[in-house]
Amino acid sequence: MAVGNSAMSANKEHHGTRRLAHLRLCSRLPFVDRVSQMRHLVFAVGFLISLSACATGGSVPPPVKLPYPAWYIGFAAPRHMEVWVESVDVLDQRGYVFFNVHAGVAGYTRKPEGWHKGTSGGKPINNVDLPDQLLLRWQSLVEPQAYKISIRIPQWVRDEMIKPEKGFCLWAGEWKEDFRDTITLGMAPGGIVKVWLGGSCLGFKEVGRYQAKIEPLGPNQDGKGLFYRAPNPAAQAWIDQHGIPYGSW
Structure with missing residues (x-):
């Protein structure tokens, strides 16, 4: 039983580390290039798409079920x-x-x-x-x-x-x-x-x-x-x- 608990704890820590690594990776997305207005627009759209995918893990989060809004x-x-x-x-x-x-x-x-x-x-x-x-x-x-x-x-x-x-x-x-x-x-x-x-x-x-x-x-x-x-x-x-x-x- 002790071994099983240790394995579960290690697995939980592993997933927690992966989540944190994912968070840190997402927070380092590149800034928008401001060389020209056209490039600014293109990079801005790309940045928003990347940020959306990163923040949701590549999928739209399901609705939150809480007892309040x-x-x-x-x-x-x-x-x-x-x-x-x-x-x-x-x-x-x-x-x-x-x-x-x-x-x-x-x-x-x-x-x-x-x-x-x-x-x-x-x-x-x-x-x-x-x-x-x-x-x-x-x-x-x-x-x-x-x-x-x-x-x-x-x-x-x-x-x-x-x-x-x-x-x-x-x-x-x-x-x-x-x-x-x-x-x-x-x-x-x-x-x-x-x-x-x-x-x-x-x-x-x-x-x-x-x-x-x-x-x-x-x-x-x-x-x-x-x-x-x-x-x-x-x-x-x-x-x-x-x-x-x-x-x-």
Whole structure:
């Protein structure tokens, strides 16, 4: 029995490695040639066709069967620790890859030190099955530094995402059946990432705390070192006075 379990584990790891390799290969598709407008158009069409085939493994994904129209991804960061999310890619539980499903600004907590517990809302991730892996790339504007991380989502999280549960909805003032359909990605200086799972009427559960790596190509992966923007005046003033509270996240 032990041998069988080891073989199954090795086989699972093998398939996981193949999926990740597929994801990395797809993310390195060539950029469009801009030599002329005609070549631009031809290469753009070819790029879109290649990207479509790559993201779907060469076939159209079957319809997603979930107990709700879409699950959500939300962003969070400690107060004054400003971030800009460059991209989130999803490898779903079927093995399909979806690029740039979310990006942009984060919601901020009430204080710079420590965390709150997730955030409701976020962006709906339509036509994508439950996540097996998330690839996050973001800019910490206050350091400044660019980070990237691949986060494996545990099976218990996917189980929770489709389990109905009654909760009190503050926004409705009543008890309702709800799902934990929101994954929150919390980002802090030093490349710290915290992940929570929750719902609009249900409390958030911590999934884990992770350490991201510095993106060697820098912000936007273009080697130019240009960040989205400088910290806003209030954030910069707080940091000038107190410093960045590394170790509190």
